[in-house]
Amino acid sequence: MAVLNRMDWYNLARSTNWTPKYVTEDELFPPQLSGDFGLPLNAWETYDEPYKQTYPEYVKVQREKDAGAYSVKAALERSRIFENADPGWKSVMKAHYGAIARGEYAAASAEARMMRFSKAPGMRNMSTLGCMDEIRHGQMQLYFPHEHITKDRQMDWAFKAYDTNEWAMIAARHFFDDIMMTRDAISVSIMLTFSFETGFTNMQFLGLAADAAEAGDHTFANLISSIQTDESRHAQIGGPALKILIENGKKEEAQKRVDIAVWGAWKLFSVLTGPIMDYYTPLEHRKQSFKEFMEEWIVAQFERSLTDMGLELPWYWDIFLNDLSQTHHGMHMGSYFWRPTIWWNPAAGVTPAERDWLEEKYPGWNDTWGECWDVIIDNVVDGNMAQTYPETLPYVCNMCQLPILGTPGKGWNVKDYPLEYNGRLYHFGSEVDRWVFQQEPERYAGHLSIVDRFLAGMIQPMNLEGALAYMNIAPGECGDDAHNYAWAEVYRALRTAKKAG
Amino acid sequence: MSDVQVLKPQKTWSHLAARRRKPSEYEIVSTNLHYNNRDPNAPYELAPDVFMNTWYKQNTFGTRLKHADWNAFRDPDEVIYRTYNLMQDGQETYVFGLFDQFNEREHDKALDPRWAGSLARLYTPARYLFHTLQMASAYVGQMSPASTLTNCNYFQMADSLRWLSHTAYRTKELSLAFPDKGFAQNEQRYWEEDPAWQGFRELMEKVLTVWDWGEAIVTLSLVVKPAVEEAVLRRLGESARHNGDTLLGLLTDAQLIDAARHRRWTAAFVAMATETPGNLEQIKTWIAKWEPLANRAIEAYCAALPDVSTAVEATKLATRDVRRGLGL
Numbered sequence: 001m002a003v004l005n006r007m008d009w010y011n012l013a014r015s016t017n018w019t020p021k022y023v024t025e026d027e028l029f030p031p032q033l034s035g036d037f038g039l040p041l042n043a044w045e046t047y048d049e050p051y052k053q054t055y056p057e058y059v060k061v062q063r064e065k066d067a068g069a070y071s072v073k074a075a076l077e078r079s080r081i082f083e084n085a086d087p088g089w090k091s092v093m094k095a096h097y098g099a100i101a102r103g104e105y106a107a108a109s110a111e112a113r114m115m116r117f118s119k120a121p122g123m124r125n126m127s128t129l130g131c132m133d134e135i136r137h138g139q140m141q142l143y144f145p146h147e148h149i150t151k152d153r154q155m156d157w158a159f160k161a162y163d164t165n166e167w168a169m170i171a172a173r174h175f176f177d178d179i180m181m182t183r184d185a186i187s188v189s190i191m192l193t194f195s196f197e198t199g200f201t202n203m204q205f206l207g208l209a210a211d212a213a214e215a216g217d218h219t220f221a222n223l224i225s226s227i228q229t230d231e232s233r234h235a236q237i238g239g240p241a242l243k244i245l246i247e248n249g250k251k252e253e254a255q256k257r258v259d260i261a262v263w264g265a266w267k268l269f270s271v272l273t274g275p276i277m278d279y280y281t282p283l284e285h286r287k288q289s290f291k292e293f294m295e296e297w298i299v300a301q302f303e304r305s306l307t308d309m310g311l312e313l314p315w316y317w318d319i320f321l322n323d324l325s326q327t328h329h330g331m332h333m334g335s336y337f338w339r340p341t342i343w344w345n346p347a348a349g350v351t352p353a354e355r356d357w358l359e360e361k362y363p364g365w366n367d368t369w370g371e372c373w374d375v376i377i378d379n380v381v382d383g384n385m386a387q388t389y390p391e392t393l394p395y396v397c398n399m400c401q402l403p404i405l406g407t408p409g410k411g412w413n414v415k416d417y418p419l420e421y422n423g424r425l426y427h428f429g430s431e432v433d434r435w436v437f438q439q440e441p442e443r444y445a446g447h448l449s450i451v452d453r454f455l456a457g458m459i460q461p462m463n464l465e466g467a468l469a470y471m472n473i474a475p476g477e478c479g480d481d482a483h484n485y486a487w488a489e490v491y492r493a494l495r496t497a498k499k500a501g
Numbered sequence: 502m503s504d505v506q507v508l509k510p511q512k513t514w515s516h517l518a519a520r521r522r523k524p525s526e527y528e529i530v531s532t533n534l535h536y537n538n539r540d541p542n543a544p545y546e547l548a549p550d551v552f553m554n555t556w557y558k559q560n561t562f563g564t565r566l567k568h569a570d571w572n573a574f575r576d577p578d579e580v581i582y583r584t585y586n587l588m589q590d591g592q593e594t595y596v597f598g599l600f601d602q603f604n605e606r607e608h609d610k611a612l613d614p615r616w617a618g619s620l621a622r623l624y625t626p627a628r629y630l631f632h633t634l635q636m637a638s639a640y641v642g643q644m645s646p647a648s649t650l651t652n653c654n655y656f657q658m659a660d661s662l663r664w665l666s667h668t669a670y671r672t673k674e675l676s677l678a679f680p681d682k683g684f685a686q687n688e689q690r691y692w693e694e695d696p697a698w699q700g701f702r703e704l705m706e707k708v709l710t711v712w713d714w715g716e717a718i719v720t721l722s723l724v725v726k727p728a729v730e731e732a733v734l735r736r737l738g739e740s741a742r743h744n745g746d747t748l749l750g751l752l753t754d755a756q757l758i759d760a761a762r763h764r765r766w767t768a769a770f771v772a773m774a775t776e777t778p779g780n781l782e783q784i785k786t787w788i789a790k791w792e793p794l795a796n797r798a799i800e801a802y803c804a805a806l807p808d809v810s811t812a813v814e815a816t817k818l819a820t821r822d823v824r825r826g827l828g829l
Contacts, residue, residue: 012669139530173546182553446548476508
């Protein structure tokens with residue numbers, strides 16, 4: 001052989017730890033940035049990444065992947081898929097890009113934190129590639145929606161969302177900033193790569209890709225499944241770090257980070273991905289329900305990753321499993337009702353056929369969420385549109401920053417979980433959100449939720465108009481019903497038929 | 502509602518739309534991407550005084566290197582992720598083609614064993630040095646106040662991994678040709694103990710603990726990298742050619758293509774930074790602080806290089822020329 005095999009030199013490329021002499025180890029790797037858990041350099045040298053890739057392999061493979069995704073985009077650019085797509089599907093794209101694109105770009109810096117501050121040399125090289133991946137995901141998920149910007153002002157939010165105080169973006173930032181931007185290197189590896197990426201990005205990128213392919217949006221399907229191939233590599237950065245922590249008696253601290261990250265990810269998915277899958281995606285294109293996707297990707301697969309690692313299921317697993325049938329229905333109804341405050345047009349998704357599907361997937365839906373929708377539907381049919389809009393803000397949780405909600409109608413369980421800390425009263429949407437706050441209250445106590453800001457007079461005038469200005473969302477961007485209420489026609493017809501009968 | 506203005510679609514992102522010029526792909530996907538400058542009190546959406554918020558307030562937004570709009574920075578090469586891989590896959594094909602051809606014609610067997618000893622001491626330990634550049638670029642990137650600067654540093658970080666990877670590859674090959682020279686075994690010892698490396702080791706350990714973003718980017722780009730590139734790429738390559746090691750000379754030339762790109766964005770950065778009164782003096786102050794350490798590193802390393810008699814002075818001069826070319 002004239003060229004060496006990868007494994008002939010791979011170990012040399014990751015043998016880069018040395019003993020610092022001119023500065024101390026703690027100066028070179030400050031514990032608050034490194035997150036060494038009190039373990040010295042040599043303890044971290046056993047770190048062994050399962051997915052091995054070299055620099056020349058990386059640039060080659062990534063060049064090929066990009067060629068694939070960009071050529072599908074180029075080939076389909078004149079296909080008018082966007083123009084002809086169901087309005088519900090356009091909303092899927094808008095919500096996804098706005099909440100994800102620049103968050104992925106920010107993740108490049110979380111990867112760079114692992115690169116600079118991890119004491120494990122293998123992790124430092126893998127994070128170098130991970131950092132590059134996240135630049136890719138940020139850049140592609142800006143370039144692809146930019147194609148549609150001349151057609152629809154809401155597409156501007158693919159870029160703009162992260163710069164605003166729009167409520168869902170405060171929630172998204174609060175979650176991502178908590179698990180990836182403000183943590184030490186090892187915590188990032190556990191919370192971002194192991195918990196969020198292993199657990200949840202499969203769900204967003206493969207689940208949504210399945211729906212996209214069904215909906216005929218091959219550009220989007222191709223884009224996000226290509227992204228997922230990178231995620232599935234760099235998501236494996238956290239596993240070997242967890243192994244080292246567990247071997248060195250740090251299981252409890254590792255477990256706590258997993259539990260915090262998984263819960264936050266779940267809450268974000270309940271508002272972002274749940275409504276997309278169960279309400280916005282046209283009925284005929286739905287591959288599985290949100291709950292079924294969650295059960296496949298999170299419950300079955302992620303449970304196995306946890307136990308394989310020697311970790312326990314999070315203490316709140318029963319609560320989580322129960323909430324899988326509930327939370328996102330409330331998030332959907334909330335975001336629909338507060339639709340002027342979001343940058344996409346939510347599809348109501350409650351025609352009789354869709355309700356049958358919801359009842360089948362979530363037995364009892366009609367007796368709970370359905371009862372509330374009946375009121376909204378009646379108002380729409382009666383032309384009482386003012387009644388279908390909010391006048392002020394919903395109460396939000398001081399942890400996940402999302403509305404505090406429960407199940408309405410016959411399943412009523414709405415409850416606040418309060419906590420007094422340092423003389424201030426905080427409100428939480430669940431026992432778990434409150435528990436997360438209590439683990440490190442100093443991280444969260446000084447933060448003001450959008451409702452705290454409202455009550456503090458930071459939002460003026462104190463009405464919906466003031467709130468919209470504060471969120472930097474204006475007519476032309478504000479969400480409204482995706483189908484312009486055309487779905488209500490069937491209810492109008494039913495009512496006429498009933499009267500005639 | 503009739504008097505309410507309804508926003509219409511624009512031709513590009515609203516933050517680029519005012520300029521009435523079609524943005525390039527580079528601008529669409531590279532500019533203004535950080536969102537940690539929204540609230541000076543809390544860069545990240547948590548308690549304002551949480552450790553990392555304080556860290557960014559102090560080291561990124563509180564640096565003495567000031568500019569009203571760092572987001573206006575543009576990489577003169579306009580490198581984006583997609584083009585980075587196109588470019589570097591091509592470069593790697595070239596380098597691995599060299600490895601292949603030179604292996605085929607048994608290049609290493611023809612090397613003088615004394616030169617092989619020099620390689621074991623002065624070349625293969627460089628993987629530690631290149632890794633410190635990788636780490637330093639990762640830090641400057643994550644602390645940069647503009648995504649366009651961040652990206653230049655992240656690509657530079659990846660390029661440092663590239664140089665490190667070439668070194669690891671050659672280390673293995675040389676260990677097969679010269680089993681008695683300690684290749685693939687003694688690099689850490691040379692890096693930690695050999696006087697030739699101690700200057701660079703001290704420089705890098707100390708530079709890696711510079712937390713202020715302004716001082717970190719100035720030190721890395723204007724002092725450290727010129728010193729490393731002129732000594733451990735250019736001068737080592739020269740020494741290699743004088744010792745019949747054509748391969749290493751070609752390899753360092755290939756790596757210097759990356760270094761030249763890094764210097765182009767550095768030049769644009771210096772030009773932009775010095776628009777603000779006070780920055781020129783501040784940059785010069787930081788250079789004056791770090792240059793002696795870099796010069797000592799060059800002296801220790803270049804004095805050990807065989808068959809390049811003027812290496813020390815020529816290398817120091819070359820690094821000064823890099824800075825002088827930028828008005829520094």
